Amino acid sequence: MTKGEVPLDYQRYMEVYGAGALRNYLSIGRPEPNVPLDQAPRDGMVIETANAEADWETEEKTPELEGTSPVLITWGVDATADMLCWDASDDDPATWPIVVYQRNGSLWSRYDCGMVEFLVRNFRAEWPENPLGGEFLWDVSEVTFQARG
Numbered sequence: 001m002t003k004g005e006v007p008l009d010y011q012r013y014m015e016v017y018g019a020g021a022l023r024n025y026l027s028i029g030r031p032e033p034n035v036p037l038d039q040a041p042r043d044g045m046v047i048e049t050a051n052a053e054a055d056w057e058t059e060e061k062t063p064e065l066e067g068t069s070p071v072l073i074t075w076g077v078d079a080t081a082d083m084l085c086w087d088a089s090d091d092d093p094a095t096w097p098i099v100v101y102q103r104n105g106s107l108w109s110r111y112d113c114g115m116v117e118f119l120v121r122n123f124r125a126e127w128p129e130n131p132l133g134g135e136f137l138w139d140v141s142e143v144t145f146q147a148r149g
Helices: 008-018 045-058 117-121
Strands: 020-021 026-028 072-078 083-087 098-102 107-110 145-146
Touching: 008 117, 045 072, 045 083, 072 145, 083 117
Parallel strands: none
Antiparallel strands: 020 026, 020 145, 026 072, 072 083, 083 098, 098 107
16 A cells, blocks of 8 residues: 555644554554555554454444445554444545444444544544444543554
8 A cells, every 4th residue: 555545634644643542542553555464464454454354244234334345444443443444445545434343333334534534523522423432532622642663
């Protein structure tokens, strides 16, 4: 995966913060080349995307996702084992929605926005309900970031 193959807001986020964790809860990964699973870093995007693809096949989806076959790319995972992905079905990364697997609810949901907007709306509790399994990033006034080496 090259720099131009991910949404611009993610590129900018990576330029400012890099890979790391928000409130020691949500890990945001750095872009990785698409390599065979046996050559991929243990906790990186390639492995997490394979996990998301496996869960996509077996888990419930919200009505707007039923019958769809997204091209998933995982950009974040959290301490409650939720997976935050893009649906990279479109050739233009600027159009990729966020698709979240909330493990506690065993449900895939779609959010028609970019990564940064998704996070900010979560921090401000602007979704009808918390899309993640934990309350660590829901309705918070301060978010700490810890860089990963």
